[in-house]
Amino acid sequence: MPNVLFAAPAEDWPRYEPHLHRACRARGITINLVPETDDPASMDYIVYNPEGGLEDFTPFTRLRAVLSLWAGVEGIAPNPTLTVPLARMVDDGLTLGMRDYVAGHVLRYHLDIDASLASQTGVWLPDPPPLARERSVAVLGQGALGLACAEALAGLGFRVVGWSRSPKPPHPAIEREHGADGLARTLSRAEILVLLLPATRATENLLDASRLALLPRGARIINPGRGTLIDDGALLAALDSGQVAHATLDVFREEPLPPDHPYWTHPRVTVTPHIAAATRPETASETIAENIRRGEAGEPLLHLVDRSLGY
Numbered sequence: 001m002p003n004v005l006f007a008a009p010a011e012d013w014p015r016y017e018p019h020l021h022r023a024c025r026a027r028g029i030t031i032n033l034v035p036e037t038d039d040p041a042s043m044d045y046i047v048y049n050p051e052g053g054l055e056d057f058t059p060f061t062r063l064r065a066v067l068s069l070w071a072g073v074e075g076i077a078p079n080p081t082l083t084v085p086l087a088r089m090v091d092d093g094l095t096l097g098m099r100d101y102v103a104g105h106v107l108r109y110h111l112d113i114d115a116s117l118a119s120q121t122g123v124w125l126p127d128p129p130p131l132a133r134e135r136s137v138a139v140l141g142q143g144a145l146g147l148a149c150a151e152a153l154a155g156l157g158f159r160v161v162g163w164s165r166s167p168k169p170p171h172p173a174i175e176r177e178h179g180a181d182g183l184a185r186t187l188s189r190a191e192i193l194v195l196l197l198p199a200t201r202a203t204e205n206l207l208d209a210s211r212l213a214l215l216p217r218g219a220r221i222i223n224p225g226r227g228t229l230i231d232d233g234a235l236l237a238a239l240d241s242g243q244v245a246h247a248t249l250d251v252f253r254e255e256p257l258p259p260d261h262p263y264w265t266h267p268r269v270t271v272t273p274h275i276a277a278a279t280r281p282e283t284a285s286e287t288i289a290e291n292i293r294r295g296e297a298g299e300p301l302l303h304l305v306d307r308s309l310g311y
């Protein structure tokens with residue numbers, strides 16, 4: 001029976017424990033799941049939430065894999081004490097949550113819902129929005145979340161461009177771009193820009209002043225990816241100049257966003273508190289249990305992180 005350490009904040013233990021056991025039982029495996037251990041050398045797997053505080057993996061000499069509850073692994077991927085495979089979270093809860101968040105905020109911009117809310121003044125201004133098929137949306141990142149969002153937006157009729165690091169095969173509903181030239185082409189058409197890239201060395205400040213200048217004037221930005229993707233000073237300047245008409249930001253370099261940060265009070269910024277897609281115990285436990293089953297059966301794990309790339 002594998003020993004599994006649940007390394008997460010204490011309040012998560014009662015939320016996850018029954019689901020992890022249930023999902024493992026459904027796969028015919030029984031685990032010895034513990035919320036803490038004084039015998040790290042006996043642990044086979046770690047279910048990992050960075051907020052649990054575990055940073056030194058050296059004492060876990062028998063460890064087979066670390067199974068992250070988070071999709072973003074920028075905190076653990078560079079950890080030099082980690083020498084076993086690291087799998088990240090990909091599951092329906094995250095994917096559907098992100099799809100809902102992105103679709104909602106894209107539609108807010110597309111339909112100019114803010115203008116409707118602000119114009120309850122008795123003045124009749126018949127000015128219909130364009131159709132979705134007349135609006136270009138770009139999604140930077142075509143992984144588990146970016147692709148699901150791009151497909152949902154294409155399903156609503158938007159003209160969608162998806163940008164990734166590596167080239168992808170043609171998609172029936174999404175125009176695909178990659179690499180530096182592809183980024184310039186993608187940004188130049190992004191009336192609404194969605195950021196779903198991981199935080200890595202290569203994506204740090206990806207959206208700087210020069211890239212913001214490539215957007216169509218008055219573009220809108222939605223960032224549920226990571227705060228490090230954006231040069232904050234450059235975005236504030238672009239918002240002030242009108243180059244960017246509005247930004248909806250869910251993630252920040254420092255979280256919670258400090259009370260005196262200019263994003264809180266900027267009239268053309270909406271702050272959401274890192275709630276775009278939460279890890280849900282019911283669905284996340286399925287991914288964890290499947291990887292434990294695979295580990296025990298000697299099969300390759302799902303959603304492995306390439307630590308040289310950082311995601």
Ligand code: NAP
Binds near residue numbers: 143145196250
């Ligand atoms: P993923 O499956 O690993 O996909 C990452 C995508 O980004 C891939 O398409 C990848 O390109 C692309 N990419 C990475 N580095 C790049 C670079 N230098 N240039 C161009 N493209 C690059 O990740 P995911 O599951 O979709 O999650 C994306 C991010 O969402 C996570 O890392 C996390 O930061 C964030 N997130 C936020 C929340 C929230 O609540 N706000 C919740 C969950 C996740 P390739 O396809 O070529 O590899």
